[in-house]
Amino acid sequence: MNTNRKITSTWLLWPALFMLVAFFLIPTLDILRASVYDPEFTTKHFVKLFGSNVYLEILWRTIRLSLIVSLICAVIAYPVSYFIVLRPRKQQIFFLFLVFIPLWMSVLIRSYAWMVVLGREGLINAIMIGLGFTDQPVKMLFTTGAVYIAMVQILLPIQIVTCYSAMSEIDFDLMRAARILGAKPWQAIRRVFLPLSLDGTVTGAIIVFMLSMGFFITPALVGGRKDIMMANLIEFQVNQLNWGFAAAISIVLLIATVISVFIIKRLAKTLTRRLVGGGSA
Amino acid sequence: MIERDVEFGASVTFDSVSKTYGAVKALSDFNLSIQRGEFVTLLGPSGSGKTTALNVLAGFADATEGDVRVNKKSILGLPPERRNIGMVFQNYSLFPHMNVFENVAFPLRLRKMSQAEIKKRVGDSLAMVQLAEFGDRMPNQLSGGQRQRVAFARAIVFEPSVLLMDEPLGALDLKLREAMQLEIKRYHKQLGCTILFVTHDQGEALALSDRIAVMGEGQIVQIDTPDRIYDEPNSKYVADFIGTTNIVDFERVSPSRVRFSDLDVEFELADSNKNWGEGRQSISLRPEKLHRDISPSDQMIIFDGSIEEYLFLGNIIQYSVKTKSGKTLLFQEHRGPSVPILARGETLKLAFSINDARPLDEGTHGSGLA
Amino acid sequence: MTRMLKRIAKVAMATLVVAGSANLAFAEDKEITFSGSGGVVGKVSKEVWWGPYTEATGIKINHVAAEAKRMPQLEAMVKSGNVLWDAMEVSASDYPLGVKKGLFEPIDYSQVDPDNQLPADTREEFGVAYAAYSQVLIVRTDKLPEGKKMQSWADFWDVENFPGPRALRGRAEDNLEFALLADGVPAEDIYKVLSTKEGLDRAFAKMDEIKPHITTWWTSGAQSVQLLSDGEVYFCPSYNGRITTLVSSGIPAEIVWNGGAMHKSYIAIPKGTKKLKEATEYVKFRTTSADRMREYVTHLPYPGWAPGLFDGMDPKMAANMPTYPQNQAVQFSASAEFWAENLEAIQERWTEWLLQ
Structure with a gap:
């Protein structure tokens, strides 16, 4: 009986496993293969990649941009999620609905919308000139700052939803428990609420980070000339039919993402330990 | 830091305490005095005011009127963390991100005790609840009864003046509940602490308490020893509530x-x-x-x-x-x-x-x- | 386990058989599949080219609107031996790429142009140029200084006399040519100069001058139009056809033909098509029918070289055509060969330069 049930449940896993292998593992392995066989075994693509400052510079810029975007998202989403989680149930649904609305619009349209808002003759400049704060339009569009703004706006809902769901699982009695055991309000937040919600924040930040690593439309539309992402390079090389080199860039991007995620997780763990165990001052 | 001018077992007095939430009177003219080392149970159905009384004593709710004294000193002006009260929650409220040792050490760390002192006290507490070997476990690796015991160890490790227990056995199954009743009785004897216990289970109240306060509509309807409450209920309400x-x-x-x-x-x-x-x-x-x-x-x-x-x-x-x-x-x-x-x-x-x-x-x- | 594998194999076989017979069924029909631009171009082409072609030959045209990733798609088809397209549009920069990778059938000119009427530089071994488009400077005339007119790349580089935000395309192609023209290199020499190290340095040095004045580096034609119409930039090169969008939405803009980069679009036949004959026939129709082409350019200013195209064309319209002799004379012909050979190396330097 028991063994029977076990067999049935492994059967149920098969479709998911098949999907994973067919649509994730095999393509990834194929990209890995394409990066080192062109057509014979070669390391030339990686030699070229690591031999040139350009690609490493762009890799570093991509990582840095993604880190900053996920950090900003995390910092903004935290109090927003906290605010939502403290509302009564019905209001929570309403606020989450508001958070979700932008997700219905395509990234391209939202990026263009930011061009309209931030442009020389855009909304903000028009208001500032109209109110006499400035007589020359301020350059906001086509700057790295604009990339941050647009990407944060695009990715923030994902962070809020992840963060909120982690917070909503926290038993608020734990805060009372901390208080009665001797914690001042901020100590209860720091040692109990923060470490418990950090997990969701970090998960959200990692999702945002990974999505950012693959972004290219938004930086290309609202960014400056230096806002080139790894994905832009991949797109260029694919269009040039340089599959091998494109594959090599993809592999490097993948590895860089995995390593970064690993580091983020470790840092978060250390931070949590600090928050929990640190001095009570 | 917390004043340590109170004994492990302290007396508690509710003096004409009222608590209203909007138009709802959760407690009205509530009077109760608990002796040092006494085990008193607030027994009543939900909405009878027993949890409100507990919250007022713990500092989670302010009294609208009246006074609450521990060892004859008013505590109403103090925030929860300065009342030196231990509390065991219904769903244990163990910190899921800390292991058993850290959970129990939590109140001691906040009191800035030395590492050696913390180690000793946590060790003693865990030994008392027979979980000495479980310090490294995370709460989600424990059974319900074990969590309950950790919660208890954490609540008493800093020698609070009073121990509050809010339906602490509600989440356990019948067998375990009976076993835990015996354990709680044993702890009480061993520690000699003052315990204010809240439950809606009359069997539990009869088994554990020195005195039972049967509550209804924000007041105590009858307070007496278990046998007298059982034998001599003073009202239809109490008679109906206790036993058959x-x-x-x-x-x-x-x-x-x-x-x-x-x-x-x-x-x-x-x-x-x-x-x-x-x-x-x-x-x-x-x-x-x-x-x-x-x-x-x-x-x-x-x-x-x-x-x-x-x-x-x-x-x-x-x-x-x-x-x-x-x-x-x-x-x-x-x-x-x-x-x-x-x-x-x-x-x-x-x-x-x-x-x-x-x-x-x-x-x-x-x-x-x- | 084996039974399951067998079942899977059966299903797979059945699928193959059905798919195969479907292919056969298509082959019976007189129809070719053409991969071309979607949008307005597709709409106009259907009316001007495909309908009349079917009428004339009985061969239907099954249009597949091409996405941006046309070449990677083609390579995948040729490699897998399952070529779904019989003829396709190929941009000037993609053409050498396809040739290098062996993705096209050679053109049978005894069929397409037996009388040798097409200009020699439109008759490539693996494709026929069917349309021209130019990357030309577009100027917001309302933003020009009083009484001044921008006439050359030298003017574009002259930020003193022509102040205002500018944009360029974010790629090395065309820009380096523009830089050399601005620096005074005669149009006929630019590729000779660019082929040398010093010439390339010279082009980048000239780019250095304009770099701080470039608001943004656009990545799509639509974006360049948006930039000009939003007033985000005043001077910006774009494709000649885009001027229509601007003018029709009431934005005062004009083309500076001088120094424009003229590109050819090719029509080519993917290697391994089963309808080589029909496809070749369509290539002939598309490149040599002057009356059709004349009608086409009334909708879209992308003319070809069909003999007699400008005969009887409205002179005002003719003046908007990149291949109109007067316009063609002041432009240079962008060299797809040069870029096919040098793009990779130059692009890397270009990217590095952008990051500096």
């Missing part, structure tokens, strides 16, 4: 004579007992106080009935008996070789002593302070 009982109506037909209309019998009160039931209209009659072996005396009330139904409860049989006037009473007796089980429809005579019949107040308003 029969409520039987009566009326005074002359200064020395009462008539139990539900039983269709009259009874002449003895001269020494002339004041029995003054001003009341009903009695509580425990099912086990009814007898089949009738030895007539001037203390006994005897009436006729017929067996309607019976329930087999192990060593006890519980019968439903219909009286002549149509009232159904419960009647329990121990099984034994000389006690044959009665069949449905069988008629019989039942008796009870006037001293076992408790005249009752009508409402929930009991005598308040004992």
Whole structure:
């Protein structure tokens, strides 16, 4: 009986496993293969990649941009999620609905919308000139700052939803428990609420980070000339039919993402330990 | 930091405490004093005000009126963290991101104790609850009973003046609940701490408490030792809430004579007992106080009935008996070789002593302070 | 386990058989599949080219609107031996790429142009140029300084006399040519100069001058139009056809033909098509029918070289055509060959330069 049930449940896993292998593992392995066989075994693509400052510079810029975007998202989403989680149930649904609305619009349209808002003759400049704060339009569009703004706006809902769901699982009695055991309000937040919600924040930040690593439309539309992402390079090389080199860039991007995620997780763990165990001052 | 001018076991006094939430009176003129080292249970259905009383004492809710004193000192101005009160929550509220050791060490770290002191105290506490080897486990690796014990260890490790327990056994299954009751009793004996226990389970209250305060509508209806609460409920409300009982109506037909209309019998009160039931209209009659072996005396009330139904409860049989006037009473007796089980429809005579019949107040308003 | 594998194999076989017969069924029909631009171009082409072609030959045209990733798609088809397209549009920069990778059938000119009427530089071995488009400077005339007119790349570089935000395309192609023209290199020499190290340095040095004045580096034609119409930039090169969008939405803009980069679009036949004959016939129709082409340019200013195209064309319209002799004379012909050979190396330097 028991063994029977076990067999049935492994059967149920098969479709998911098949999907994973067919649509994730095999393509990834194929990209890995394409990066080192062109057509014979070669390391030339990686030699070229690591031999040139350009690609490493762009890799570093991509990582840095993604880190900053996920950090900003995390910092903004935290109090927003906290605010939502403290509302009564019905209001929570309403606020989450508001958070979700932008997700219905395509990234391209939202990026263009930011061009309209931030442009020389855009909304903000028009208001500032109209109110006499400035007589020359301020350059906001086509700057790295604009990339941050647009990407944060695009990715923030994902962070809020992840963060909120982690917070909503926290038993608020734990805060009372901390208080009665001797914690001042901020100590209860720091040692109990923060470490418990950090997990969701970090998960959200990692999702945002990974999505950012693959972004290219938004930086290309609202960014400056230096806002080139790894994905832009991949797109260029694919269009040039340089599959091998494109594959090599993809592999490097993948590895860089995995390593970064690993580091983020470790840092978060250390931070949590600090928050929990640190001095009570 | 926390003033340590209170003993592990402290006295607690609620002095005319009221608490209103908007138009709702959760506590009204609530009075209770608990002796050092006493185990007092607040017993009542949900909404009776018992949790509010606990919250006011813990500092999670402010009293609208009145005062709360621990060791004769008012604590109302203090935030929860400065009241030095231990608390065990219904769902344990262990910190899921800390292991057992850190959970128990939490209050000590906040009190800035030395590492050695913390180690010793946590070790002692965990040993007491028989979890000395479990320091490295995370809460989600523990069973319900183990979590309960960790919560207890954490609540007492800093030697609080009072220990509050808010339905601490509610989430456990019956077997475990009974085992934990014994353990809590043992801890209480060992530590000698003052415990204020909240529950809606009368069995639990009877098993554990030195005194039980039965609550209703934000007030104490009756407070007394378990046996007296059981034997001498002061009101229909308490009688109904504690154990199983029969409520039987009566009326005074002359200064020395009462008539139990539900039983269709009259009874002449003895001269020494002339004041029995003054001003009341009903009695509580425990099912086990009814007898089949009738030895007539001037203390006994005897009436006729017929067996309607019976329930087999192990060593006890519980019968439903219909009286002549149509009232159904419960009647329990121990099984034994000389006690044959009665069949449905069988008629019989039942008796009870006037001293076992408790005249009752009508409402929930009991005598308040004992 | 084996039974399951067998079942899977059966299903797979059945799928193959059905798919195969479907292919056969298509082959019976007189129809070719053409991969071309979607949008307005597709709409106009259907009316001007495909309908009349079917009428004339009985061969239907099944249009597949091409997405941006046309070449990677083609390579995948050729490699897998399952070529779904019979003819396709190929941009000037993609053409050498396709040739290098062997993705096209050679053109049979005895069929397409037996009388040798097409200009020699439109007759490539693996494709025929069917349309021209130019990357030309577009100027917001309302943003020009009083009484001045921008006339050359030298003017575009002259930020003193022509102040205002500018944009360029974010790729090395065309821009380096523009830089050399601005630096005074004659149009006929630019590729000779660019082929040398010093020439390349010279082009980048000239780019250095304009770099701080470039607001943004656009990545799509639509974006360049948006930039000009939003007033985000005043001067910006774009494709000649885009001027229509601007003018029709009431934005005062004009083309500076001088120094424009003229590109050819090719029509080519994917290697391995089963309808080589029909496809070749369509290539002939598309490149040599002057009357059709004349009608086409009334909708879209992307003319080809069909003999007699400008005969009887409205002179005002002719003046908007990149191949109109007067316009063609002041432009240079962008060299797809040069870029096919040098793009990879130059692009890397270009990217590095952008990051500096």
